[in-house]
Amino acid sequence: MLDLKFVRENYDDIKAKLANRGEDLSDFDKFQGYDGKRRELIKKVEVLKARRNEVSQDIAKKKRAKEDADDLIKEMREVGDEVKVLDEELRRVEVDLQQLMLAIPNIPHESTPVGADEDDNVEIRKWGDVPQFDFEPKPHWDLATELGILDFERAAKVTGSRFVFYKGLGARLERALINFMMDLHQEEHGYTEMLPPYLVNRTSMTGTGQLPKFEEDAFKIREEDYFLIPTAEVPVTNYYRDDILTGDELPKAYVAYSACFRSEAGSAGRDTRGLIRQHQFNKVELVRFVKPEDSYNELEKLTGHAEKVLQLLGLPYRVLSMCTGDLGFTAAKKYDLEVWIPSYETYREISSCSNFEDYQARRANIRFRRDPKSKQKPEFVHTMNGSGLAIGRTVAAILENYQQADGSIVIPEVLRPYMRNVEKIEVK
């Protein structure tokens, strides 16, 4: 969410910046009307309330002195009625304004390239050599089915499309990747491990920005107002909702493994085969709470932590800076890490590292006090997160990039300790 005062004072500038996102801004035009109306009503109703408070004291005094106060009570009855009407009007305007503000995306950072869609994303760097095969490489779903380590058909029977069973060494590989990444981020990168709830309430989903605009992308529990988390970002960021942290405990860094659930509404027909687009997938997520002045350094750090995973796994990737048209609702700046997938003959997203600045912090009310002893007002923290990495897509990348002519898969060396020293997955 954007700051009301900031929007009020920089309206035209903000409108121009939001226009670069290529979204419909017609709602934004209502801002000035709602904001003005709200302030006008507050002024009116507060004068009346001040009067009521004052006269209530007089009534109390008269009552104690056993004097007659009927005139004052009669007057206050009228004031009370007026207050009730104005309060109701104010409440409605505030709801309108709130809904409007929750539907306005973040302002892109000045370093975010201006562009219309994914074709305007800017490649920042590339790492690793794309593997050259002296045979026809297979897509991971064929490899995995032949190896008996993934079963899409039975998952479709048991649940539906876009679900999968991992089996045998496939399941072990998934688990090995989770443990490898968790250990790396804790021990080498200084993150604290967290294992969050997979269901969150509506307030949390609103805090991180999934709601109200993207409700159809989430799975919802019918009986409760709970949602299946689309990413651990939601519970971990909301961990500090309505909290005031102290300056010396920042930055705070958490790494959380969780399953993630996405309805993939609007993706019908895209990536229908394999692990790339599932309704449920595993992910190791990095979340950082930082001071505003550090946030762009911190984003580079976080992105580097995610890249490190790909480097250690020996998977070729590139880093893109997402343009204004492809930025995501809540981000001010975003890097996507894309891993090489041989069967696609292209790079596919495997991590998204976003700086939200104070946008989520304002929605979720996460603040900090630089010096707890001073009387300074608390400030909003900056939040950021990134996948470190999406596990299913990592499995797909390993299967495809490490495949051998005979259909076997060589396990990257860093993973072998987590695989009970299995070096290769072979057809039995």
Next chain:
RNA sequence: GGAGAAGUACCCAAGUGGCUGAAGGGGCUCCCCUGCUAAGGGAGUAGAUCGUGUAAGCGGUGCGAGGGUUCAAAUCCCUCCUUCUCCGCCA
């Protein structure tokens, strides 16, 4: 899921309609006393948020959350949330 109890400021806690916009402790900050320490004395201490103002300020909100009753609500009524105890169920 059933039955009870409770939620007041950093913590404990008093408080059944108006001098409580929140007593009293503890803690914390500052000061005094004391050779040091311990003990003692004194003063201060609602954080937050909204409106208004260049600002000191002024005003609104605020006793788990949201409604309601009333001229007036921490206090009365309703709904919800959370915690604790017991029972049931369960990994």
